Amino acid sequence: MKIAPKSSGINAEYGHPCNAVPYSRFKPDNWEYTDGCRIESAFRRYFHRAHYTQTEPSHEIVVCHANVIRYFICRAIQNPPEGWLRISLANGSITEVVIEPNGDVFVSGIGDKGYMPTEMITFT
DSSP states (O other): OOOOOHSSSSSSOOOOOSSOOOSSSSTTTTTTTTTTHHHHHHHHSSSSSSTTTSSSOOOOOOOOHHHHHHHHHHHHTTTTTTGGGGOOOOOOOOEEEEEEEEEEEEEEEEEEOOOOOGGGOOOO
């Protein structure tokens, strides 16, 4: 299932980024060789310090599956990525990660769903 690949410029389909801790029984075929590499590549493309010549803030909007966002959060704050299943995100929620020019990383919101009517909030 591809989700808005043109909006983000990445192959943002569902993926299993790495082994989960605690253990997860769900493991698609060949996930170690395809999903993990693809998701890590997307992380490195979008989560980095600004170029030293950049003077204005920049913003990237990435629309993708919650598994990918969970992995990005773990990697951005330098937590073990194996903890990605410990984060719960609603469908359509908003997560904001701020990377300062000096490399400091802040997660200022995870899974914000306050803009949605209660009856529309779902988790899958």
